[in-house]
Amino acid sequence: MHNTDKLKQILHKKNLRYTQQRQEVWDEICSTNEHRDAEDIYNSLRKRQTNVSRATVYRTIDVLVKNNLVRRLDLGDGRSRFENKMGIAHHDHIVCLDCRKIVEFMNEEIEEIQEQVAKEMGFEIVRHVHQLFGHCLDEKCPNK
């Protein structure tokens, strides 16, 4: 399903209104696979003359997150990052402490074990955060 249709469908199902601003924010998020913060998304919109207010960017992102179109990441640096989640398989993240590069990983074994561990401790998991922080071996990374 196309981005626009998906957005319209979800908003309609929740009795929320389809607006130009929501479409613009959703388009902007769909335009890359990067892990961007709200301010970054807001600035990109302004740069292409699309005037959506900061408050609306935040509010729209909340709507998208609640409806599973966008994923919120907390990398521990004080601001949330967002990534398009539509049709994207689950993954976790490795972050380079030097160049802030973010790489995605997914390991079925870890996913299963953590589920098992939680069950043993008397929990039903809803979501999880698994992030690895370290140094990448990339040539272009500053610390080389």
Added chain:
Amino acid sequence: MHNTDKLKQILHKKNLRYTQQRQEVWDEICSTNEHRDAEDIYNSLRKRQTNVSRATVYRTIDVLVKNNLVRRLDLGDGRSRFENKMGIAHHDHIVCLDCRKIVEFMNEEIEEIQEQVAKEMGFEIVRHVHQLFGHCLDEKCPNK
């Protein structure tokens, strides 16, 4: 080694001064195994007539974290939690979304696999965050 001696030793090694305030903050953190925020630690100190300013609580915690005596946890709710780390083995956390109970877990297999995964992706891990969020099956938990 006793808490006080350990603190003195580390401060001395780093050419930092041993002060009454730093001792009080460290004592307060050592007094429980809970995962407390800075405001909570600050309030406990005031309650027992120990006047350490808020700024000093934050600054002292930073010193303790940098020197590996205290661990900083980010559970994604906008404020850092802290736990005594001296002589405590590595573990990760499961959090109940209903009652905010925090349970610790440690799985050697996960620890090994994540190390392996990182190596394969060209990273040397320095630290990691692994948190599971869900519902606990405790009788006393609100959502029952």
Added chain:
DNA sequence: ACTTCTTTGAGACTCAATCTCAATAGAGGG
């Protein structure tokens, strides 16, 4: 076009955490 209800924008506000800077107080030497 009309009505109803939601959404938007601008700026005020929140809250954890950090910063500023004058006053205070460790630590080592004499």
Added chain:
DNA sequence: CCCTCTATTGAGATTGAGTCTCAAAGAAGT
């Protein structure tokens, strides 16, 4: 014990991501 040199402290101001307020604008159904 006193002196000097710095590091530390406290009170309050400041920061910055994110949220809230409310009057004006605008979806969507009739």
